[in-house]
Amino acid sequence: MGKKEIISRIEELKKKRNAVILVHNYQLPEVQDIADFLGDSLELSIKASKVDADVIVFCGVYFMAETAKILSPEKKVIIPDKNATCPMAMMIAEDDLRNLRKEYKDSVFVAYVNTRAWTKALVDICCTSANATKVVNSIEENRKIVFIPDKYLGDYAMRKTGRDMILWNGYCPTHVLITEKDIMDKKNKFKDAVVMCHPECTPPVIDISDEVLSTSGMVKFAKESKEKVFIVGTEVGLNHRLKKENPEKIFIPATERAICPNMKRITLEKVLWALEDLKYEVEISEDIRRKAFNSVKRMTEIV
Numbered sequence: 001m002g003k004k005e006i007i008s009r010i011e012e013l014k015k016k017r018n019a020v021i022l023v024h025n026y027q028l029p030e031v032q033d034i035a036d037f038l039g040d041s042l043e044l045s046i047k048a049s050k051v052d053a054d055v056i057v058f059c060g061v062y063f064m065a066e067t068a069k070i071l072s073p074e075k076k077v078i079i080p081d082k083n084a085t086c087p088m089a090m091m092i093a094e095d096d097l098r099n100l101r102k103e104y105k106d107s108v109f110v111a112y113v114n115t116r117a118w119t120k121a122l123v124d125i126c127c128t129s130a131n132a133t134k135v136v137n138s139i140e141e142n143r144k145i146v147f148i149p150d151k152y153l154g155d156y157a158m159r160k161t162g163r164d165m166i167l168w169n170g171y172c173p174t175h176v177l178i179t180e181k182d183i184m185d186k187k188n189k190f191k192d193a194v195v196m197c198h199p200e201c202t203p204p205v206i207d208i209s210d211e212v213l214s215t216s217g218m219v220k221f222a223k224e225s226k227e228k229v230f231i232v233g234t235e236v237g238l239n240h241r242l243k244k245e246n247p248e249k250i251f252i253p254a255t256e257r258a259i260c261p262n263m264k265r266i267t268l269e270k271v272l273w274a275l276e277d278l279k280y281e282v283e284i285s286e287d288i289r290r291k292a293f294n295s296v297k298r299m300t301e302i303v
């Protein structure tokens with residue numbers, strides 16, 4: 001089947017199933033192009049809770065599809081490849097978190113949304129890359145904070161807010177591939193370029209960037225900025241959207257190595273099969289879902 005035929009079959013099945021396709025900004029270009037809604041983790045979570053459909057086809061990694069299910073339990077949420085997982089979300093085990101909770105009994109536990117549903121169920125509040133500092137700032141001054149699992153986003157939020165926090169030793173294996181040298185080399189070559197980076201990057205990269213933003217934050221900033229050239233310090237998939245929405249501007253990936261292999265597992269064919277067979281359905285026990293819902297809801301209330 002050719003690409004055109006796959007797309008028209010997807011469109012047909014979408015109507016038949018009353019489905020919407022939510023797509024993260026790191027997905028393959030052809031998957032981004034069939035999105036009903038394209039966004040960052042925060043926007044996709046909010047969208048999932050509001051969308052009027054029976055089925056959500058989630059093109060992203062598993063924790064994102066789980067977040068959609070947490071917020072929209074009455075809908076069928078399907079992910080076209082169930083092995084599209086986020087390694088960072090796996091960097092904290094349930095025992096680790098339970099032990100941490102015992103060790104820091106009176107602390108407020110903040111989890112980056114890049115975590116599994118059971119993790120969200122065991123913390124007090126979630127945050128995304130777009131609102132981590134807002135969430136941390138919302139916590140009473142006299143409370144200690146434990147931040148999991150991303151030590152770099154945690155460190156960034158800690159420096160921005162001036163709050164002292166206990167950081168778990170997790171990180172994104174894709175964003176650590178972006179080095180200070182990559183940014184300096186690009187800056188030397190493109191002298192007038194603005195450097196945007198994701199807060200999952202390491203502190204030396206963050207320190208030499210002009211803007212630290214979530215993926216959709218970068219889209220918004222690039223659109224509104226008067227500048228013409230941008231060095232993009234995040235997963236390479238975002239460049240497709242940046243270029244498509246700003247054809248008159250130039251976007252240079254900080255490094256072509258910054259690829260999230262899990263995000264790339266979802267293809268047009270898999271989206272079609274997902275709609276044909278309604279697989280793979282995301283299921284979460286009601287007890288965990290309810291607890292996780294409270295942590296996500298607290299975050300969306302702050303935003």
Ligand code: 13P
Binds near residue numbers: 042
């Ligand atoms: P955003 O919420 O900024 O899209 O980030 C998601 C992610 O997985 C970054 O690695």
Ligand code: SF4
Binds near residue numbers: 085
């Ligand atoms: Fe996880 Fe990093 Fe991939 Fe985002 S880019 S999904 S944090 S591995």
